[in-house]
Amino acid sequence: MEQAHAMVIDGTPVDLVLRRSARRSFALQIDHRGARVAVPLRTSLGEIERFVHSHGRWLLDRLKASAEAARVPVLEVADGVQLPLFGRPLSLRLHEGGRTQWRAAVDGGEELVLPLDGDPSRALLRALQARALPWYRGRVEEYCHRLGLKQPSVRLSNAVTRWGSCSSRSGIRLHWRLIHLQPGLIDYVVAHEVAHLIEMNHSPRFWAVVEHIYPDWRAARSALRAAAPTLPVIGASGHGAAAR
Structure with a gap:
């Protein structure tokens, strides 16, 4: 099950796709579609946001690098x-x-x-x-x-x-x-x-x-x-x- 979610990390708006499934761990990924976070089925939104914030600097760095790379011919x-x-x-x-x-x-x-x-x-x-x-x-x-x-x-x-x-x-x-x-x-x-x-x-x-x-x-x-x-x-x- 996937849903869109917006957050603000260190003052920067970030759009995420949340995916709940029958998994045990949390995973934060960035691909050509943007940022995605995969979590266990019953994870609350608060838990998800705390997890994302704990990796906030990493996430912002990756999104910046991805945007810059997309401009390289x-x-x-x-x-x-x-x-x-x-x-x-x-x-x-x-x-x-x-x-x-x-x-x-x-x-x-x-x-x-x-x-x-x-x-x-x-x-x-x-x-x-x-x-x-x-x-x-x-x-x-x-x-x-x-x-x-x-x-x-x-x-x-x-x-x-x-x-x-x-x-x-x-x-x-x-x-x-x-x-x-x-x-x-x-x-x-x-x-x-x-x-x-x-x-x-x-x-x-x-x-x-x-x-x-x-x-x-x-x-x-x-x-x-x-x-x-x-x-x-x-x-x-x-x-x-x-x-x-």
């Missing part, structure tokens, strides 16, 4: 276009033929050669995702080593509101668009998710684990929030996640 793939790769410029080159390849650029950076045949945007997405996954796996392995943990399964994500997620059953998922960021900011997300292997929550104990393996996490979290709206949008990839 879709990247037009063309010869000579640049986009960030691990925080450094990556130049795109288009050529006749059917093979995608990475190569060194004359300025010491990198170029990605994409075939004109077919859909260059789709070829770009595949190339970036193929580059991201092994790099992410290496960083997860490093942070698991720091905690003496066995490395879990690592897969790519295309979630709307999260840079990463961690499950005791399915392992760690990391958003492929993190590849645009500087390695240090990617490492913050990796450290965040690896810490969840010990604490599946955001309690003080969890943040203590994060601080142990990534001491500068507060600055990184702020930098990630600032960088998120500036990342390129490629084809149908969507605007990606909001910062953790």
Whole structure:
């Protein structure tokens, strides 16, 4: 059962969709439709509002990031276009033929050669995702080593509101668009998710684990929030996640 509900959080009007169902926990989400809160069937409106207010700052930050991301134009793939790769410029080159390849650029950076045949945007997405996954796996392995943990399964994500997620059953998922960021900011997300292997929550104990393996996490979290709206949008990839 869903119903619309309006609230004011820190002076800002917020429209929500409330969904009651046979669940046990509360969940607050943001997607292309806006803010949604899922609660158990018999939850009172007062309880719902207290839950939303307890996450008010997070909610306002996510809504702002989502609105800013929606204004970022879709990247037009063309010869000579640049986009960030691990925080450094990556130049795109288009050529006749059917093979995608990475190569060194004359300025010491990198170029990605994409075939004109077919859909260059789709070829770009595949190339970036193929580059991201092994790099992410290496960083997860490093942070698991720091905690003496066995490395879990690592897969790519295309979630709307999260840079990463961690499950005791399915392992760690990391958003492929993190590849645009500087390695240090990617490492913050990796450290965040690896810490969840010990604490599946955001309690003080969890943040203590994060601080142990990534001491500068507060600055990184702020930098990630600032960088998120500036990342390129490629084809149908969507605007990606909001910062953790």
